[in-house]
């Protein structure tokens with residue numbers, strides 16, 4: 001018996017995926033050392049119990065309203081709309097506490113960690129946004145927190161390192177591997193392998209072994225649910241096109257879930273196209289990847305013919321990851337979402353455009369989504385497009401300063 | 415004899431002869447592709463079973479030593495096809511049966527059907543895949559059907575019902591992770607390891623070998639009688655890295 005794409009999409013919409021083994025069709029699963037399995041089982045049981053408990057939802061809602069600042073606004077972008085000849089709407093996740101969507105998941109998991117009796121939290125971070133969100137959530141619920149961060153990212157996202165430490169987290173720079181997000185995940189997993197009993201690992205994207213892709217999506221779904229409701233309230237219609245950026249895919253999967261059942265809404269994902277299409281020049285997993293197993297799940301993966309994971313490159317630390325969440329692999333497989341590579345320079349141009357026309361300085365990650373959205377509406381005058389602005393650009397000052405300096409230098413020498 | 419029985423028999427024989435069987439792990443391609451065959455032959459001359467480590471770019475269950483040997487091996491081109499070629503060339507000349515030990519992804523990239531077909535000519539009797547828990551063992555169907563050993567891994571944190579299902583599906587031997595943590599660290603903070611090994615042995619119809627953090631003769635001696643064999647990896651690779659002989663260290667551990 002073969003399961004058709006339509007069946008799989010229907011199962012996803014109805015909430016039947018992941019299945020009990022953590023699979024989204026052919027993707028997902030739990031490919032981890034045995035030492036971690038009991039911890040994952042304990043977490044899964046705790047999460048199921050929490051999500052079925054109205055008290056948990058009341059508590060979560062209180063934190064979301066009074067601390068995160070939810071619901072985040074959805075607003076029309078008048079000058080960008082004029083420039084693009086489209087109706088452009090922005091979901092303002094950049095206004096969430098700590099500056100990105102990452103807080104939705106960090107808060108939810110920290111509350112569960114406390115419920116299941118964890119004594120300590122460990123996390124990885126790329127852009128530092130998940131690290132900051134986890135540091136904040138741990139401060140809020142009263143749990144010690146250790147954050148692993150690639151040494152390359154410690155440098156390019158320096159302000160976030162200070163923020164994490166100020167909120168009481170211990171930041172451990174990772175110099176092994178590629179010294180970016182992938183290496184930070186490796187180290188966080190190794191830490192957890194050493195302390196699987198008292199520690200909870202708050203994984204920051206919709207990747208990793210079951211139940212992470214599921215639980216992260218459940219906590220990020222709030223973006224899509226709010227967006228759909230707000231579009232109907234404010235625009236009195238659904239978007240023609242909805243766009244998000246995709247690193248591991250947590251903001252995107254949560255955003256898409258608001259619209260999966262709306263066949264009229266085209267869904268698109270922007271991946272990090274880096275500086276070119278060659279191996280090592282980008283982190284566009286869907287465009288350049290093949291199925292494989294990394295960090296506990298089977299999904300699309302940038303790898304060589306021998307199954308060794310490829311190096312990646314991107315201006316955005318948050319998208320600089322060689323894999324993607326298994327649910328995205330399924331969404332691409334069934335044709336519900338189209339994924340595109342967006343280059344660094346295109347993202348930076350889009351960052352400038354939003355900053356100058358709307359007074360919103362986005363993070364470099366959602367700048368990829370903005371560049372893609374502009375491209376998608378080019379041939380569709382008047383189309384209604386919704387972009388998830390999943391984070392703000394304050395953290396990107398080191399890289400933006402460097403780019404400005406380089407620009408000034410090339411102007412000077414010209 | 416089936417391939418997996420070659421492994422369990424070798425462990426039983428090592429235990430009966432020496433009181434405890436010795437399993438050696440060597441990273442294929444470390445310190446170079448050229449030096450590897452000599453190191454492998456030396457390991458086979460002094461151990462009952464030898465694990466040939468397949469390097470991977472993201473070894474999440476490994477400590478610093480094996481992360482480093484993997485990285486170096488990959489730089490030297492230790493791909494699955496290159497390793498299998500090397501093993502085919504040595505087939506018949508080695509004194510101990512071989513297992514492949516490696517993370518799932520490079521094995522998937524090689525193809526598990528292809529591995530099942532090629533195993534015999536390369537003298538490979540089974541696999542140890544640290545990121546393949548029993549729930550997902552179906553992925554390794556071609557390996558199981560070829561009667562190759564699928565070594566089951568258990569950990570001190572594995573509870574009773576999982577332990578049962580792991581040992582039931584395992585063949586060759588059961589790999590009892592002796593220390594909660596990554597490879598290479600000897601942790602003295604472990605609660606009674608012999609009670610844990612006793613529990614695994616009672617559940618398992620096949621031999622039980624303990625590994626992770628076994629570095630010295632004292633560690634080996636402490637486990638005599640508690641399990642059928644011990645697995646030594648990081649300590650051997652550190653010796654190789656320092657230019658010392660694997661055979662000497664294995665003799666010392668005996």
Ligand SMILES: Cc1ncc(COP(=O)(O)O)c(C=O)c1O
Pocket residue numbers: 100101102126127128129130204205206245246247248249250251252317318319363365366390391392
């Ligand atoms: C602002 C922002 N957007 C997007 C991402 C990418 O993560 P994901 O794909 O899980 O949303 C990050 C990750 O750090 C981020 O900080």
